[in-house]
Amino acid sequence: MNEYILDVQGLCKAFGGLQATTEVSYRMGQGELSAIIGPNGAGKSTFFNLISGFHRPDKGQVLFKGADITSWPPYRIARFGxxxxxxxxxxxxxxxxxxxxxxxxxxxxxxxxxxxxxxxxxxxxxxxxxxxxxxxxxxxxxxxxxxxxxxxxxxxxxxxxxxxPDLLLLDEPTAGMSMEETHATMELVADLNREMGVTILFTEHDMPVVFGYARRLTVLHQGALIADGSPQEVRDNEEVQRVYLGEEV
Ligand SMILES: Nc1ncnc2c1ncn2[C@@H]1O[C@H](COP(=O)(O)OP(=O)(O)O)[C@@H](O)[C@H]1O
Ligand SMILES: [Mg+2]
Missing domain, CATH: 3.40.50.300 (P-loop containing nucleotide triphosphate hydrolases)
Structure with missing residues (x-):
């Protein structure tokens, strides 16, 4: 039995000449509240589309609750949790x-x-x-x-x-929201994780939102995973700072 709820290995996806996802490997344990971050166009939504069956990867494997769901259609993946x-x-x-x-x-x-x-x-x-x-x-x-x-x-x-769901994916849950709505939504997400025990993975391009709520951050840049760790580790990462140059990290 696989100890990870989600275990992604070497995921690749190109759209025409554009490599949207490059060799992304990512594992998630039960009960995590984690975020995939990165600037617009970094490949966050594509990553979600790949693991939830909306896109088929060119290469790589997606294990969910120990099952290889790589080629499953979205409705079947949803039913599976x-x-x-x-x-x-x-x-x-x-x-x-x-x-x-x-x-x-x-x-x-x-x-x-x-x-x-x-x-x-x-x-x-x-x-x-x-x-x-x-x-x-x-x-x-x-x-x-x-x-x-x-x-x-x-x-x-x-x-x-x-x-x-055993795993809930939220793609930019606070997009277009005011500061107040953003915090209310993220509080709710944190509650769902804490009280209902739902494992949650969300994407976000707004750094401050993410640092306040996720316990683990993974950074995508031009389709590749460049950092993975606690908010503090990611904040201190030089490559991350370069990617977000000019932004408050
Ligand atoms: N269905 C698609 N067809 C062609 N290009 C796409 C498609 N989906 C995403 N892309 C491209 O892949 C890159 C990553 O996009 P996306 O995953 O949406 O980034 P993010 O969610 O991080 O903003 C972008 O350059 C985007 O234009
Ligand atoms: Mg997106």
Whole structure:
């Protein structure tokens, strides 16, 4: 049995002549709250796309919970316990927050249903729990499409959690948010990790956000992994400083 929840070896991906991912090896233990950082275009989203099955690597291997998932399609990887939130919106804008979350839970339980008539009581408890965890209780009756950007993000998080993931991937969870929303979102992410025990990997290009929350940072630069360690180790790394030249690290 592999002791790592995620064990990536020698991942490569090119788009035409552009090498977006170069020999990236990365391992993650159960319970980590870690970040992949790097400037725009560094290959962060591509890395996520590769491990979650949205892109197929040219080379390399992805082990998740000990299984080789390298060539699995995204839905199968999701069912196996790797969930993504953000950048891919799964929200049904015409349904209420409550209906959105319940729908996601029912899909996870693979129950078929008529959303509006039958089975009103199904998954009620789980839905209420998830709304509570993500701070959406007050908004349970709101039409999802009309909510604020911050609350939509919370809802996306709730939907990602509905599959009870072992590993949650968040691609720039605070993109486009105000300072206040950013901190609220990251507090929520930290809570999910601490209290629900979800292993979380997120990407971020904003350094200060990352240093405050991740316990481990891995830096990508032009598709290659250039540093990996504690926030302090990464902050002190000379190559990282060069990459982020001019920015406060
Ligand atoms: N589907 C794609 N087709 C072509 N080029 C892509 C594609 N996805 C990403 N790229 C390129 O790969 C590089 C890395 O992109 P990306 O992974 O999105 O970086 P990041 O998320 O770190 O900003 C960029 O130069 C980007 O233009
Ligand atoms: Mg990106």
């Amino acid at each position: 790797m969930s993504r939130a953000f950048q891919v919106s799964n929200i049904y804008p015409m349904l209420t927050t409550y209906q959105n979350v319940r729908q996601a839970i029912l899909v996870q339980q693979r129950r078929t249903m008529d959303l509006f008539r039958r089975a009103e009581h199904l998954a009620r408890k789980e839905t209420v729990q998830l709304l509570e965890v993500t701070g959406l209780n007050e908004h349970h009756n709101e039409i999802a499409g009309t909510m604020s950007q911050g609350d939509k993000k919370r809802l996306e998080l709730a939907l990602a959690l509905a599959i009870k």
